[in-house]
Amino acid sequence: xxxxxxxxxxxxxxxxxxxxxxxxxxxxxxxxxxxxxxxxxxxxxxxxxxxxxxxxxxxxxxxxxxxxxxxxxxxxxxxxxxxxxxxxxxxxxxxxxxxxxxxxxxxxxxxxxxxxxxxxxxxxxxxxxxxxxxxxxxxxxxxxxxxxxxxxxxxxxxxxxxxxxxxxxxxxxxxxxxxxxxxxxxxxxxxxxxxxxxxxxxxxxxxxxxxxxxxxxxxxxxxxxxxxxxxxxxxxxxxxxxxxxxxxxxxxxxxxxxxxxxxxxxxxxxxxxxxxxxxxxxxxxxxxxxxxxxxxxxxxxxxxxxxxxxxxxxxxxxxxxxxxxxxxxxxxxxxxxxxxxxxxxxxxxxxx
Numbered sequence: 001x002x003x004x005x006x007x008x009x010x011x012x013x014x015x016x017x018x019x020x021x022x023x024x025x026x027x028x029x030x031x032x033x034x035x036x037x038x039x040x041x042x043x044x045x046x047x048x049x050x051x052x053x054x055x056x057x058x059x060x061x062x063x064x065x066x067x068x069x070x071x072x073x074x075x076x077x078x079x080x081x082x083x084x085x086x087x088x089x090x091x092x093x094x095x096x097x098x099x100x101x102x103x104x105x106x107x108x109x110x111x112x113x114x115x116x117x118x119x120x121x122x123x124x125x126x127x128x129x130x131x132x133x134x135x136x137x138x139x140x141x142x143x144x145x146x147x148x149x150x151x152x153x154x155x156x157x158x159x160x161x162x163x164x165x166x167x168x169x170x171x172x173x174x175x176x177x178x179x180x181x182x183x184x185x186x187x188x189x190x191x192x193x194x195x196x197x198x199x200x201x202x203x204x205x206x207x208x209x210x211x212x213x214x215x216x217x218x219x220x221x222x223x224x225x226x227x228x229x230x231x232x233x234x235x236x237x238x239x240x241x242x243x244x245x246x247x248x249x250x251x252x253x254x255x256x257x258x259x260x261x262x263x264x265x266x267x268x269x270x271x272x273x274x275x276x277x278x279x280x281x282x283x284x285x286x287x288x289x290x291x292x293x294x295x296x297x298x299x300x301x302x303x304x305x306x307x308x309x310x311x312x313x314x315x316x317x318x319x320x321x322x323x324x325x326x327x328x329x330x331x332x333x334x335x336x337x338x339x340x341x342x343x344x345x346x347x348x349x350x351x352x
Contacts, residue, residue, distance in 0.1 A: 011119050014086060015196055018077030018152045030286040049165065050101075055245045056171050057097040057232055060163070068163045072097035075111045075156020079192045079308050080209065083123045087130025087155060089212040093235065093309035094157035095138050099216040100233040100312055101170075102223025103163035108135045110145030113154035127155050138215055167223040169231035171242075172249030174315035176344040178229060180254065181324050183218065183336045184211055184311025186239060186302055187267025189277040194270045204266040211264075212309040218331045219312055225327070227320025232313050238283045238304035242313060243340075243349050244290045250315075253345035256303070257352050258295065262337045263302055271298050279306040293351030303351065311335075315342055 045051070049068070050060035058072035074094040078086045091108075098105045110131060114124050135142050140159060191208040194200040200208070222228045230250065234242045239261065247254040283304040295303065311333070316324050321338060328336035340352075 011123065013081045014078035014083065014119070014123075014153055015081055017115060017118065031282075050168070050170065055249060057100040058103075058161075060101065060168060062165060066164055068103070068165050068168065070098055070101050070103040070161040070163050071158070073111065073156065073158040075154055076308070077152050077154055079212070080195065083126035084130035085209055085213070087127040087132075088134050089209070089309055090155045091131035091134035091157055092213050092215055094159050095135070095140065096216045096233045096235070096309060098140075098159050098161035099219030100231050101161070101163060102168055102219055102231065103161035104220050105138050105140035105159055105161045107160055108140050108142045109158040110142050110147075111154070111156045111158065112145060112147035113150030113152070114147070115151060115153060116149045119153065127153070131155060131157065134213065134215070138217070163223065169219060169223050169228065170249070171230055171232040171246045174230040174246050174250040174252055174254070174342045175317075176252055176342055177317070178315040178342040179318050179321050179338050180256070180340040180342065181314045181316065181321065181328070181336055182234065182239070182262065182311050182339045183216065183314070183328055183333045184214070184234075184307075185262035185264050185335050186234075186305055186307060186310070187264035187271075188212060188307045188310060189238075189280060189305040190267040190270050190275055190302070191264065192308065193277045194275050197275070199270070199275070201266065204264070207264055207266065214309075214332060216312050218327050218333060221327050221331075222312075222314060222324060225320060225323055227317035228314060228324060229317070230315040234307050234310040234313050236279065236306045236308075237287070238280065238306055239313070240291055240303045240349055240351075241283050241287050244287050246313065246315065247290065247347045247349055250342075251347050253343040253347070254340065254349045255343055255352055256340040256349060258293075258299055258303065260337060261303070261339045262335050267305075268302070271302055276301045277306055280304040287349075290348045291351060292348060295351055
């Protein structure tokens with residue numbers, strides 16, 4: 001195609017240009033662990049209070065006794081074909097890690113890789129505009145970035161935030177006796193697989209977009225609430241993968257009540273028909289050694305379904321649960337649900 005292609009001419013669907021989409025294109029946890037096995041992840045820097053050795057959502061640098069800098073990056077290939085919507089989803093997903101740490105986002109940098117000549121410049125502008133709209137809504141304007149010509153369309157953000165060192169929501173602070181609250185329903189990976197097959201209904205598409213563009217803003221407020229001990233966001237490794245990270249970090253047993261886990265009804269129907277992503281199987285292979293309990297194949301696929309811009313998983317004392325649910329509702333997260341509990345015991349996840 002010529003380099004001056006315009007969107008008015010025929011151009012391929014964005015999702016057709018990528019082998020995976022959204023957080024489903026992340027490296028499987030066991031593959032990533034093998035790649036990093038000979039690298040020092042815990043750096044031992046006194047002011048770097050959260051580094052890669054913690055398997056948390058973002059890195060945290062102590063600036064002074066009341067201020068930390070929280071930093072993360074996230075980017076992926078298209079999960080939808082509308083460019084503006086793709087930009088919005090990618091930006092919402094990247095900012096989620098800041099909120100999952102209980103911090104307040106302050107500004108972002110854009111990560112842009114685009115197949116120049118295969119899609120129009122105006123399509124790329126729409127992707128960037130979508131990302132900018134979300135970042136500005138979150139109070140974290142995009143101040144710069146970097147771009148390359150790449151084989152697949154890639155977009156995301158480096159997101160920076162500020163927080164108080166005493167109010168960080170680390171995934172390693174879950175306590176035995178806590179209850180677990182999930183902020184959004186599962187099923188985004190299944191919906192994205194159905195979209196690629198062109199069997200996703202308009203209503204299901206709208207549901208997917210509404211969820212993936214809803215910022216996890218409750219995290220900042222939850223960090224100030226007594227009784228809230230830990231949080232993480234459920235993204236590419238699925239609920240079982242991210243719950244396993246929480247269990248391992250805190251040295252506790254995470255119990256997931258599978259019948260209480262919210263799932264989009266459309267996603268459940270697609271799962272019953274066999275629709276799933278390749279990432280769900282890879283997620284299960286990576287985490288199965290830490291999981292006990294009985295699950296059907298479909299239940300395993302749902303609990304390992306990679307979530308793009310998924311919900312927060314919050315560990316809190318039972319007395320704080322009502323206030324946590326109220327904060328979620330005040331931020332438009334009406335689907336927040338108690339999905340399990342934390343027990344003393346060897347690190348692992350039990351599906352009950």
